[in-house]
Amino acid sequence: MTTHDQIRQIEVDAGPRRFARGWHCLGLARDLTDGKPHQINAFGQKLVVFAGEDGTINVLDAYCRHMGGDLSQGIVKGNEIACPFHDWRWGGDGRCKQIPYARRVPLRARTASWPTLVQDGMLFVWNDPQGNPPPADVTIPRIPQVDDDRWTDWIWYETVIEGANCREIVDNVVDMAHFFYIHYSFPTYFKNVFEGTAAYQYMDGAGRDDVRPATPSRNNPTVLGTTSVAAYHGPSFMIDEVTYHYEDLDVDTILINCHYPIDENSFVLQYGIIVEKKDGISDADAELMAAKTGKFIKYGFEQDVAIWKSKARIDNPLLCEEDGPVYQLRRWYQQFYVDVEDVTPEMTDRFEFEIDTTRPNEAWRAEVEQNLAARRG
Amino acid sequence: MSTPRTDVRLDVRLEAAPMQPVGCGTCGATVLARKSSWDQTTLQWTAAALATCAERRTTTAGSERPNRNAFTGCSALTAAIRAAAVAGQLDVQSDEPLPTNPEAHP
Numbered sequence: 001m002t003t004h005d006q007i008r009q010i011e012v013d014a015g016p017r018r019f020a021r022g023w024h025c026l027g028l029a030r031d032l033t034d035g036k037p038h039q040i041n042a043f044g045q046k047l048v049v050f051a052g053e054d055g056t057i058n059v060l061d062a063y064c065r066h067m068g069g070d071l072s073q074g075i076v077k078g079n080e081i082a083c084p085f086h087d088w089r090w091g092g093d094g095r096c097k098q099i100p101y102a103r104r105v106p107l108r109a110r111t112a113s114w115p116t117l118v119q120d121g122m123l124f125v126w127n128d129p130q131g132n133p134p135p136a137d138v139t140i141p142r143i144p145q146v147d148d149d150r151w152t153d154w155i156w157y158e159t160v161i162e163g164a165n166c167r168e169i170v171d172n173v174v175d176m177a178h179f180f181y182i183h184y185s186f187p188t189y190f191k192n193v194f195e196g197t198a199a200y201q202y203m204d205g206a207g208r209d210d211v212r213p214a215t216p217s218r219n220n221p222t223v224l225g226t227t228s229v230a231a232y233h234g235p236s237f238m239i240d241e242v243t244y245h246y247e248d249l250d251v252d253t254i255l256i257n258c259h260y261p262i263d264e265n266s267f268v269l270q271y272g273i274i275v276e277k278k279d280g281i282s283d284a285d286a287e288l289m290a291a292k293t294g295k296f297i298k299y300g301f302e303q304d305v306a307i308w309k310s311k312a313r314i315d316n317p318l319l320c321e322e323d324g325p326v327y328q329l330r331r332w333y334q335q336f337y338v339d340v341e342d343v344t345p346e347m348t349d350r351f352e353f354e355i356d357t358t359r360p361n362e363a364w365r366a367e368v369e370q371n372l373a374a375r376r377g
Numbered sequence: 378m379s380t381p382r383t384d385v386r387l388d389v390r391l392e393a394a395p396m397q398p399v400g401c402g403t404c405g406a407t408v409l410a411r412k413s414s415w416d417q418t419t420l421q422w423t424a425a426a427l428a429t430c431a432e433r434r435t436t437t438a439g440s441e442r443p444n445r446n447a448f449t450g451c452s453a454l455t456a457a458i459r460a461a462a463v464a465g466q467l468d469v470q471s472d473e474p475l476p477t478n479p480e481a482h483p
């Protein structure tokens with residue numbers, strides 16, 4: 001029997017009661033510009049997203065300031081959203097433009113509207129608990145490949161994660177070992193760099209013989225390895241540039257891994273994929289590859305979700321030297337949860353951490369060998 | 378239960394072996410570094426050190442790729458940290474000897 005003071009206790013700090021300051025992707029613009037209102041539960045609130053006749057996408061608080069009607073159940077009329085309860089018309093700027101049965105609109109008929117950005121096919125909203133507008137230097141990098149004919153169109157997935165705070169998914173960016181155990185990859189190089197509002201992950205991976213198709217075919221070629229440069233740009237939007245190395249060619253992909261909080265204990269996870277159409281690969285094959293990559297990533301996230309659903313929140317993780325910089329990542333992440341004037345240099349100063357993969361790779365090679373031996377029977 | 382903490386916690390691994398200062402021989406910037414083994418490096422910059430770094434200033438952002446314009450690191454500083462470790466001025470936590478090229482020692 002161990003005594004109490006020999007046991008390391010899991011500690012849980014006060015969970016954030018606010019939602020991160022920053023640009024959050026709500027989805028693809030093409031899915032939100034159908035002239036219908038869309039309900040989005042985010043940042044502990046209910047929002048309505050709609051595009052009027054002018055094509056501009058607007059994001060408003062969903063609850064009508066008249067008698068509380070749900071605007072996401074309303075109808076888009078012209079450039080306004082009409083409340084289903086008494087037909088008050090709200091513009092994208094949050095102002096009530098018209099009440100069909102009234103002589104005039106009362107004073108202060110204004111609801112919360114959210115700054116938006118449509119870029120590279122995606123809709124972003126700016127969340128700031130202090131209500132400040134987005135600073136000009138806090139941006140999402142452009143992805144010119146989206147408009148390039150040599151790349152496929154977005155394949156996009158969305159899934160709701162219940163029972164976990166979105167910090168769990170952000171932790172992944174430093175968690176090298178989980179890529180082997182949860183995602184069937186084999187990291188051989190792993191480095192993180194945090195600076196300002198960006199958190200980078202440089203990862204090279206080897207192919208895994210034990211998860212490969214037993215008989216590779218033209219449609220299912222053997223991945224020899226991957227090179228990945230991934231980065232969070234702000235608290236919730238990650239771009240991951242992954243090159244898949246095959247025997248006779250390299251295929252470039254760009255993945256998006258983004259989320260927005262529904263509340264403190266649930267979030268919406270979204271991911272998108274575009275794939276470069278290489279010479280000698282037909283458009284159909286490139287689309288197929290994008291779809292396959294999407295399936296693989298979907299499977300990967302399902303593995304994460306299974307872990308998140310049953311794990312504990314832990315603020316004092318016990319780390320070995322082969323783990324990544326979990327504490328420093330959380331220190332970086334903290335900048336999005338404090339008032340902008342309380343952001344300290346330690347949260348944003350450049351920090352680098354390169355893992356020594358020697359020992360992990362020895363252990364993983366042995367495990368792959370064991371799996372192969374088991375497969376051979 | 379005690380009141381939950383809200384401060385930023387220190388990496389548990391630094392409790393026994395904290396970061397140590399290392400100077401860059403090329404630009405003179407001072408950073409904090411730590412090595413748990415010859416091939417692991419933890420590196421904490423300050424704004425002042427980053428402003429001093431010569432490689433940082435000559436890095437140009439010209440890539441069409443969204444993630445490829447970031448500064449990946451300073452090679453002069455990497456060399457300085459390694460030299461400090463070899464010279465014993467920077468601790469290496471693992472007691473494994475410095476890996477050498479076996480070809481060089483027949």
Ligand code: FES
Pocket residue numbers: 064065066067068069083084085086087088
């Ligand atoms: S509650 Fe919206 S119009 Fe009355």
Ligand SMILES: [Fe+2]
Pocket residue numbers: 172178182183300304
């Ligand atoms: Fe994961």
